[in-house]
Amino acid sequence: MPIAFGEDRYIGRPAELEELAHLIRAVQDGSGSLLLVSGDAGMGKTRLAEEAGRLARAAGLAVSWGQCAEAEGAPPYLPWTQVFNQLSAGSPLTRIPDWRKPAEEQGSRFQLFEEALEAMREVSTRSPVVVILDDVQWADAASLHLLQYAASQLPSLPVMVLANPRSRGGERARDHPSQHWAPKGGPAIALASADGKRG
Ligand SMILES: Nc1ncnc2c1ncn2[C@@H]1O[C@H](COP(=O)(O)OP(=O)(O)OP(=O)(O)O)[C@@H](O)[C@H]1O
Numbered sequence: 001m002p003i004a005f006g007e008d009r010y011i012g013r014p015a016e017l018e019e020l021a022h023l024i025r026a027v028q029d030g031s032g033s034l035l036l037v038s039g040d041a042g043m044g045k046t047r048l049a050e051e052a053g054r055l056a057r058a059a060g061l062a063v064s065w066g067q068c069a070e071a072e073g074a075p076p077y078l079p080w081t082q083v084f085n086q087l088s089a090g091s092p093l094t095r096i097p098d099w100r101k102p103a104e105e106q107g108s109r110f111q112l113f114e115e116a117l118e119a120m121r122e123v124s125t126r127s128p129v130v131v132i133l134d135d136v137q138w139a140d141a142a143s144l145h146l147l148q149y150a151a152s153q154l155p156s157l158p159v160m161v162l163a164n165p166r167s168r169g170g171e172r173a174r175d176h177p178s179q180h181w182a183p184k185g186g187p188a189i190a191l192a193s194a195d196g197k198r199g
Pocket residue numbers: 009010011012013039040041042043044045046047048135166196197198
């Protein structure tokens with residue numbers, strides 16, 4: 001074969017990449033968003049999120065990745081735990097919420113969410129941030145509530161959250177809150193066809 005596409009080469013999807021570049025510029029200007037990247041299994045959601053992470057890093061932003069787990073019994077807030085652990089790895093944050101505490105010892109959920117937002121504000125004073133939540137169709141309900149809570153505050157913070165919900169094909173998807181929580185009217189990319197995907 002005269003032409004060998006490297007495994008890492010991202011193909012096509014210029015409109016989506018332009019939208020990402022636009023949102024990354026907005027985050028650099030202090031205005032974040034919740035970007036939903038949806039599509040069926042294999043349409044390229046994770047790959048686009050990786051590309052977003054690469055673009056964001058190249059622009060000097062901090063990037064963290066929360067992976068939602070398909071397995072039943074994953075601890076609540078698992079993706080957010082990963083995100084905040086990564087964000088505080090280099091230089092610890094003053095305070096990150098103690099997700100492991102039993103709910104009755106956490107105080108109100110509002111308090112926990114506010115602690116999470118405060119931690120986000122602190123980390124975003126160091127550099128703008130992109131948070132990726134992959135496979136959000138498998139997120140626990142508490143994580144989704146925090147995402148919903150954070151979403152309304154993102155426009156006034158240099159923090160962009162990119163959440164990947166699978167449209168169909170997730171085992172728990174049909175009745176899962178991830179099908180109903182998403183705020184209307186925010187930026188969204190629907191990967192309806194695999195025009196940029198290698199066969
Ligand atoms: N634009 C692209 N250029 C090159 N390869 C791509 C592109 N989009 C997707 N792929 C490749 O196609 C495969 C499926 O993509 P990906 O894993 O991102 O799908 P997904 O939507 O996240 O699927 P799932 O719902 O199962 O998580 C991967 O091997 C990925 O690297």
